[in-house]
Amino acid sequence: MKMKDILDIVEAETVYVSNPHVYEIDFQHAFASDLMSDALCHLRDADESELLITGLANMQIFHTANTLDLAAILIVRGKTIDEHLIQGAKMSDVSVFTTKYTMYETCGRLYEKGLGR
Numbered sequence: 001m002k003m004k005d006i007l008d009i010v011e012a013e014t015v016y017v018s019n020p021h022v023y024e025i026d027f028q029h030a031f032a033s034d035l036m037s038d039a040l041c042h043l044r045d046a047d048e049s050e051l052l053i054t055g056l057a058n059m060q061i062f063h064t065a066n067t068l069d070l071a072a073i074l075i076v077r078g079k080t081i082d083e084h085l086i087q088g089a090k091m092s093d094v095s096v097f098t099t100k101y102t103m104y105e106t107c108g109r110l111y112e113k114g115l116g117r
Contacts, residue, residue: 001027001115003072006051007097009113010106012074015081015096016089022071027051029116030074032107036064043068051115055103057081062092071095076103 003023006012017023025048032053033039043050048071054061057079065073071094075081078100089096099106110116 009109010099010101012097012099015098016086017095018093022095025049025071030110032103036060039064040067046070053103053106057085059088062088062094065094066092076101076106
């Protein structure tokens, strides 16, 4: 599923795009968690086609995304992203998007439309 479709499905907003290529990635799977240790454990073999969905809005998400070579993070629950986090995204070369939906609803909407099947 292309990022444009993901953004439409969850009515997401773009916070920062590290590389316009992120819109061309065919995301095959998503992993949702607020525990970055779970993401590190379960996504060991991930690549840029995996989308990290989280409610965290701190620098840990960028450390995790860098370690796993992820291209994008979708932050749920309408979290406010401050300039400090945008700088973290820039330094980490990770694109960041936000949605007002809860993690549960975000995952349900994306799964219903075929992400991860």
